Amino acid sequence: MARDQKDYFYRKAKAEGYRARSAFKLQQINQRFRLIRRGDAVLDLGAAPGGWLQVAKEISGGRVVGVDLLAIEPIDGVTTIKADITAPETLELIVEALGGKADVVICDAAPNLSGNWTLDHARSIDLSRSALRVAESVLKPGGNFLVKVFQGDTFLDYLSEVRVRFRRAQSHSPAASRKESAEMYVVGQGFFIPPVKAGDVLELLIVGVGKSGDGFGEVEGFRIFVPGSGVGDRLRVRIGPIRSGHAVGTIEGREAAL
Structure with a gap:
């Protein structure tokens, strides 16, 4: 709490009406990569408490859907779903709420931390892979993807998995991330499904x-x-x-x- 009270972006979020300091991370990432554009349909995975939903709605002005295990307080013009993003049945709920495909899938979800870094990194990768599976199912061709991942031994493996599905993929750390944080964001642009697979x-x-x-x-x-x-x-x-x-x-x- 003491750290949050001194945190610039925490205070800024409170002053500007955002639900979380992470809202500025999405703003900064979008300013650099232009993942979300006006009119885009956006899916936010692990969306509670809703800071990224607020920013996505401001940028897009279009259909925005948020999914989380926790209930999300209503946001004007945003559809929310209380569900597990790792559960196969959640995909049907997402497609119904989107009314079709998404232009952008974003995910700022993090696993419950155990204090064991190896375990926490593995859980983060599993969660990020679930987000990638959802993105592969709902993204339009040429769509964009953004996901938070904790750094660790298998981070580069995950980045390689994203590169298979996007024409451009890279890691990025926005200025709003805390300096001591091990989080990193993976940015995928230009979703495509290769017409061949390894071994063909x-x-x-x-x-x-x-x-x-x-x-x-x-x-x-x-x-x-x-x-x-x-x-x-x-x-x-x-x-x-x-x-x-x-x-x-x-x-x-x-x-x-x-």
Whole structure:
């Protein structure tokens, strides 16, 4: 309590009518990345007490839906759902409340802290993965994603998972985060579902060369880089890592060049 009373953003939130100091985190992140735009449909996971809902509504002016295990005091023009974001049945409630797909999914949820950092980090990653699963189900193509994650051993693994689903993905810490906090925000922009998955084997015509010198082919506009290939090669390729907006493949076999 003493720390909160001295906290600049805590006092600012009280003065400006926001329910939590975290409202300024979303404002700052949105100013930098423009995740939420006017008219966007926004889904806020782990939304209590409602600070992010207030900011999302101010920025968007459109449909805003918040979900949390705790009841959220009403916010004008915002729909709230009391439910568990990790439960499969919650997805139906979300889709019904949205009336379709979302342009943006945001999540500032945190697990109940135990004091055991390894356990708390693991719980944070699990919660963030639940948020990503919901985002994959409700986001429109090209939509954006924002989620809080505690730093730890598997943080980079999680960031890689987000990169598979978004054309751009990175971590960010806004100025409103406390200096002593281990929280980090993962920003995903440009949601897409790759037309291939790791392990697939397919016939690929190499149509161009990237900056690294590797040839690439395309499947539904999705680039697959193949080291050791050149323009005109027709190859049998096994899909390997899928990254932000592209995949890397290895040559399984080579057909006659065109």
